[in-house]
Amino acid sequence: MEENMSDDDNREKPSDSPDSPTENAKRLKTDSGCLEKSEESSSSSNTTEQESASTSTDSGFPRSRNSKHRNYRTRTSDEAQENQSDNEEDSAMREEESEDNMLPLSSPASSDSTVIHDTDTDSDEEVHPTLKKPKPKHKWFIIPEVVTRQVGVSSKYQSPELFQRRCYGSLHSVQRLELMYKLEEHDGCVNSLNFHPDGSLLASGSDDLKVVIWDWKIGKCLLKYDTKHRGNIFQSKFLNLSGDLHIATSARDGQVRIAQISREEGVRDNRKLGSHRGPCHKIAVLPEQPHIILSAGEDGLVLSHDVRKNKPERIVQVRDDDREVALYSIHGHPLKTQEFCVSGRDDVVRVYDQRKSNDPLATYHPFKRNQSEYAGLHVTCAVYNHDGSEILASYNDADIYLFDVNAPPGNFVHQYQGHRNGATIKGVNFFGPRSEFVVSGSDCGNVYFWEKNTEAIVQWMLADDNGVVNCLEPHPQLPFICTSGLDWDVKVWVPSCENEPTMPELAQTIKNNNKSRANWSTTSADINESQMLWMLWRHLRSTNHMRRVVASDTENFVLQLQTNYSSSASSSSSDSASNDEDDVLDGPAGCSAS
Template sequence: MGEEEEEHQENEDNDWEDHDDNDWEDYDEPEEVEEEEEEDTSGEDSHLFSDSSDDDSTVILDTDAEVDFENHPLFKKEKPKHKWFVLKEVDQRQLGYSAKLQSRELFQRRCYGSLHCVQRLELMYKLEEHAGCVNSLNFHPDGTLLASGADDLKVVVWDWKLGKTLLKYKTKHRANVFQSKFLHLYGDLHIATCARDGQVRLAQVNKEEGVRNARLLGSHKGPCHKLIVLPEQPHIILSAGEDGAVLNHDVRDPKSTKVVTVKEDSKTIALYSIHGHPLKSHEFCVSGRDSIVRVYDQRKSNKPAATYTPFVKAKAKNHRNYHVTCAVYNHNGSEILASYSESDVFLFDVNDTEPGKFIHQYQGHKNGATIKGVNFFGPKSEFVVSGSDCGHIYFWERNSEALVQWLLADDNGVVNCLEPHPQLPFICTSGLDWDVKVWVPSCEVEPKMEGLSDTIKDNLKMKLGHEGTEFNENRMLWILWRHLRNTTRLRASNMLNIRDFLQLYSDSNSSGSESVANSDGSDDDLDRPPNCNTS
């Protein structure tokens, strides 16, 4: 049911069995750190964010203060104006006006980055093949294929334009597949996956033969949520796990190597996200169970090259509950976008590392139930897009911070994954539903966004601690009930058993740092789909 986010709890040490001789050598176990006495920070820095900015969107998260939701700054954002007009563009292309400026590539980019395309997005169709929550989406570099990974331990490769399954295969992971990525290699399709069992695997597949070759590249000592592939180094995969380690997997080598173990004051930081610089293959950013986004250079990875946080005092007591669930670079690496649990989405200038400094803050959504993704939309990162616990997709115009599109994208309430097409103004999404939704700019009218105001007010109330506890408890009970019903159906097909549901309930009440490991290593357990996870 998506990736687990462990709120208000410390990392637990996990004992992991070595299931494969491929584990990388000299791995440093996450160190145990005695809990330090919490300092009394009452009265200190009640403003969690820097208030030095002139932008009135800066939020003061003081839950004891009276908040006027009706007059929230988000509702006062000036809507951006259209700068691209399809009739004018087509007419000028037909007349040959400024032929140099009317090339096919420039026309495509201007269309992709236009407000018109974002506001005309609508659901084209649903891709239905998985028997579990879909946790990952990835377009092939040429945009022709789409790969999805899910809780059913399978990867499906789609011909998304036709809405058909091209091929599917079992990954041999033991728990929820969290990421699936195409490698930039020729010939057969090469797909790398990582999962809650901590393993990073590579499969070589084609339509005629299915899986031609599959092997384990390496393992984390904890769940592995994200991995990246490097276009300039197509044989290299970097993965980040909850053990705090970033691993380098060269598909030509038998073993993986450790790049860095992320720590803060000798304490290992669980990692939820990793993203590569689009122009510098040696640079990447990671984020996880604290409020800091860290940038590392592989050539000198003993310490971060830069750090970013919207908080003035990143280590203050009040900031410990704000985790970065996802951080990504923009199209040229000049900015980093980060989504914070129980907070907002922030945009950082890579050249300004002062704590509390950020360029923009995007509000209105709710990020709390899962490890939620965030992304840019447009060839020049013109828009910011995020899922939400309310089941909607939110599109903000990058510069104005104004909400320009709002779409219901998950019937069960949480949208986790957002994958824009690399060349065209399409986007695919997934969440707790067992399908992939394809959105295209074909709607004939601009969005009315009815109910947006009430939904945002509810999200803001929950975010600031008003009426949020009761809602979250009720939602958890509803989700558990729904999956008990689905589990009963799947048992008839010998897909799940009662132990899986008990594990679901246990996972939803635990820190989530434990991986679902195979207790006896039997082959039967390898192909048994696990439960969906709510956090």
């Protein structure tokens, strides 16, 4: 028995193997495990191929991802089988190499994640710098804020701000903005928006020479009145006066008018306060002097209009080397009621004092004034922040710049990029009770929100179907905002969206804006000509629309008359009253036919 067992052992053990029986058993166990795994993988892959071939109508096989070429085109069944066999051979070779090198199959050197990362790195070189800005983090969370609101603010909290103001200035409110409804009443482009100081009403001015007063919370038009202007309305503002409503307007005809409106009787008075020699784009209402209106015109003059007087007072005429500077914007200091800033057809923002307005108190510009490439740029709008410590300025075919009022000329604090300001004279504004965000329209029809400190775009939404957004008016107390542009309506945006914005087309839109800006000439002559062509196009567009409206109304009226006439002619009435009616109706019908 012992000899037979030894012979069997000798026959089982290979003659050329120096390994011990234990080591040989381990090796056989490992090899059998690898074989079982390979058989299972091959069987599973065959099963997958059969299932996909029986259910898929596109290619018949799952698409394999090549880490180098990433070819995802549709393959035939023969190609798929060849690719599947090649992939199995490649996987077997990788397993052998991994065993020889004692490296796992999921090592970073052999995974597809490295290739994707390299591809992303290559694509990042083409990404606009604005998209690489660090995204701000949320600092306001609704659950702790609601709990704190219910319990009451204790001494542990350093900020004394109320729940409402903290919600207004939060990133959460900006990223949840979405369109609530449209206010449709105008027959032209809406050029101006303004909330009443208490936030209950909204006034809008349009190319149709009308001003509409809205109860914006329910989307209802309360009053629409004729301003008696002879040109496009550029600005409409409420005056913070007691009693009746007082609305000041300015227009292309250069006039500054004020309308006194009763909630019961309508318009009581509408009179002219003063006039410029050119278009008047903006007016400013001083917080501590509600009866004073400052206006800036393209004649370079700043006028002070007192509603208690008949004639305006000349404050200053802005000049640059004995050349009148056409003014596009004026804004009053929120705390120093005597100071205001103006901007226009050059690259300088000037600050003046009403009491000593011969020379500006300060000037701000982001460029060196002797650089020829910036010679054609000008400021379309400049506004103060909530406490007057900063000034925000938007440049045509350039970016938006934030200036510190204590900084010397040629320096800026922040630069906001991505939008396009070339077709119209666009506005710019802050959003939030402490000016936490910067908001502007664009020629691409979108509204851009930047976080003020990080310069990152945190919200981006389509706000004009015709392609240009000009006006942005935030609510004075609540996180709402109204926008308008070439569309003949006013859009109201509220923070009611459930999800944060993904903005999938933002990168391509910024790329298109940069391309169009590069193709746009920056010489002053070309800019003036382009603006004239743009205004002519808007005028023709409005005129054609009005003609279509009149033609449609006339056609409907004639059809109604013809219907009435045919019904009356078919009736068997013989009295004189019916004959007189037929004679009256026959005249317009015959004229329309001829």
